[in-house]
Amino acid sequence: MxxxxxxxxxxxxxxxxxxxxxxxxxxxxxxxxxxxxxxxxxxxxxxxxxxxxxxxxxxxxxxxxxxxxxxxxxxxxxxxxxxxxxxxxxxxxxxxxxxxxxxxxxxxxxxxxxxxxxxxxxxxxxxxxxxxxxYVGKEPDLPDLDAAASALKHVHADGFPDVPLDRWRQQAEFMFFEKKGGGLGIRYDAxxxxxxxxxxxxxxxxxxxxxxxxxxxxxxxxxxxxxxxxxxxxxxxxxxxxxxxxxxxxxxxxxxxxxxxxxxxxxxxxxxxxxxx
The missing domain is CATH 3.40.50.1820 (Alpha/Beta hydrolase fold, catalytic domain)
Incomplete structure (x- = not known):
């Protein structure tokens, strides 16, 4: 970058x-x-x-x-x-x-x-x-990126019915990061x-x-x-x-x-x- x-x-x-x-x-x-x-x-x-x-x-x-x-x-x-x-x-x-x-x-x-x-x-x-x-400005109440991927797949099941879990895992990493103390942070200013x-x-x-x-x-x-x-x-x-x-x-x-x-x-x-x- x-x-x-x-x-x-x-x-x-x-x-x-x-x-x-x-x-x-x-x-x-x-x-x-x-x-x-x-x-x-x-x-x-x-x-x-x-x-x-x-x-x-x-x-x-x-x-x-x-x-x-x-x-x-x-x-x-x-x-x-x-x-x-x-x-x-x-x-x-x-x-x-x-x-x-x-x-x-x-x-x-x-x-x-x-x-x-x-x-x-x-x-x-x-x-x-x-x-x-x-959801804007709110950190997800999830433990890690794998959980975020599963959550994204579930939330978007109707809109994106054929998207596999590994694609949501990539998307989760683009959107969130794992905090040192546990949980997820957002990649933007709340x-x-x-x-x-x-x-x-x-x-x-x-x-x-x-x-x-x-x-x-x-x-x-x-x-x-x-x-x-x-x-x-x-x-x-x-x-x-x-x-x-x-x-x-x-x-x-x-x-x-x-x-x-x-x-x-x-x-x-x-x-x-x-x-x-």
């Missing part, structure tokens, strides 16, 4: 691998650069850049937790591109990362070669938000929860359709888990109405979010990359 310093003085870590066209991967809300470990082997012909947001993974925690917001994280993404000397990159945004990609479309559309939205859109279903708020609560209480959320529509001139793909509780099939259809040229894929036996190494997801990503070659 390498690092760079943001304009407000935090050290943010990132992975930079490969020598082809650059792809900037932006992870989910509580996730980090490991969110793309399953995709990486399929992107060998590209330069894959995966960032740990502030307060996630190996990056510095922000003492001002309200800076855990999409606009600041979008600015961090631009500062990373500047640090790397990249005028443009394709963005693959998973969940929160897709919202950041939409935010980048307003004021930084020229930096976006293309965008892949992984199980996220301009409408975030309330059921999915409720599920997320149920104050992220306070930020979400504070932002929810600050007034009405912005109209994300306005940001999505800013992508009208940007090559775009949207991937949806067939069992997703965050991106509905109806919203995906509406997105296609707004952006008729958008590549779409629905991944069977996946909820929120697809791992991106599924054949349907890879087909959509590769089609977009070929479109913008």
């Amino acid at each position: 390498s690092s760079f310093k943001t304009s407000d003085g935090l050290n943010l870590h990132y992975m930079d691998k490969g020598t082809g066209r650059p792809i900037l991967c932006l992870a989910g809300l509580t996730r980090n650069s490991t969110d793309f470990n399953f995709l990486a082997p399929h992107m060998a012909d590209h330069r894959l850049i995966c960032m740990d947001y502030r307060g996630r993974g190996q990056s510095d925690y922000d003492p001002q937790y309200m800076n855990y917001n999409i606009l600041r994280e979008a600015q961090d993404a631009i500062e990373l591109l500047d640090h790397l000397g990249l005028d443009q990159a394709t963005i693959i945004g998973t969940s929160r990362g897709g919202l950041i990609a939409m935010a980048l479309s307003y004021g930084h559309a020229d930096r976006l070669r293309a965008v892949v939205l992984n199980d996220i859109g301009p409408v975030v279903d309330a059921a999915g938000l409720e599920r997320i708020m149920d 104050s992220l929860r306070d930020a979400l609560v504070g932002q929810a209480g600050a007034g009405d959320a912005p109209d994300l359709w306005l940001l999505f529509d800013q992508l009208k001139n940007t090559p775009l793909a949207a991937i949806r888990g067939a069992n997703s509780d965050l991106l509905t099939a109806q919203t995906l259809a509406q997105m296609l109405d707004h952006h008729p040229g958008m590549i779409t894929a629905t991944v069977p036996n996946r909820g929120h979010v697809p791992f991106l190494d599924e054949p349907e997801a890879l087909e959509a990503i590769n089609a977009l990359l070929e479109q913008t070659a």
